[in-house]
Amino acid sequence: MRARVSDYINLNVKRKLNLQFSLPYSEPCIFNCPYCVARNHRHGSRFNIDIPKMLAKLESVQDDYHHIIFTGENDPSQHQPLIEKALKRIQFIEQVEVSTRNINFFIDGVLMSYSLSSSADFIKLKSKGYPKYRAVFMAHKGLDFKKLDLSGVYQATFKQLHKTEDSGANTWIRRNKISTRKLVREVNKLIAKYPECSIRIDLTCQNAKGRYKILRSDGFIYDSWETSVPNSLL
Numbered sequence: 001m002r003a004r005v006s007d008y009i010n011l012n013v014k015r016k017l018n019l020q021f022s023l024p025y026s027e028p029c030i031f032n033c034p035y036c037v038a039r040n041h042r043h044g045s046r047f048n049i050d051i052p053k054m055l056a057k058l059e060s061v062q063d064d065y066h067h068i069i070f071t072g073e074n075d076p077s078q079h080q081p082l083i084e085k086a087l088k089r090i091q092f093i094e095q096v097e098v099s100t101r102n103i104n105f106f107i108d109g110v111l112m113s114y115s116l117s118s119s120a121d122f123i124k125l126k127s128k129g130y131p132k133y134r135a136v137f138m139a140h141k142g143l144d145f146k147k148l149d150l151s152g153v154y155q156a157t158f159k160q161l162h163k164t165e166d167s168g169a170n171t172w173i174r175r176n177k178i179s180t181r182k183l184v185r186e187v188n189k190l191i192a193k194y195p196e197c198s199i200r201i202d203l204t205c206q207n208a209k210g211r212y213k214i215l216r217s218d219g220f221i222y223d224s225w226e227t228s229v230p231n232s233l234l
């Protein structure tokens, strides 16, 4: 039976939310993805940086969350020492994911989640021989689905591109976005070919409602990436 879009979307409504640990903005991202949603946020100028408070908060709330994801307004590989410090404060390390564009960056024992925009990037990632990782494909017209050999890959996610606050990125997205129908069709073929790989589509990655909260560099938790008002001052 053919799968529908709703079969792939993980709404997480009955489970605990995920917590996105937003690494502090200190310098621009070393990558320059044309679809970047973070490029124009400049949250670094809106939120204080209080690392001890941030780490203490992470430690105290970790049990309330299903999954902890290291992310930010630049690539997490730009914050390796802080990630290592944070990992020491987390008890259940298997619930941790590190999201990165940097295929040379690997931390053993957590789920590394590599953001990829071409089949060539994916081939390079596979050649690294990492034991377990998630391949996160930015689905756009230039992604050659036929060249994606998902054998041996633990998880693969296909993300649909979304409008950002950056007009340059939006122009690129308008020209390169593929339709949901085409995305489902291509992913269906991959599911049939690689049944051992856990494959999903993410159409709503920017929508925090019912999915995740954000722990920012000031040590407070926020309900979305857009708000500058924490959900509690405790």
Ligand code: SF4
Pocket (backbone or CB within 6 Å): 029, 030, 031, 032, 033, 035, 036, 037, 038, 039, 072, 073, 074, 075, 100, 101
């Ligand atoms: S790696 Fe992430 S933060 Fe950096 S440019 Fe790409 S999408 Fe933006």
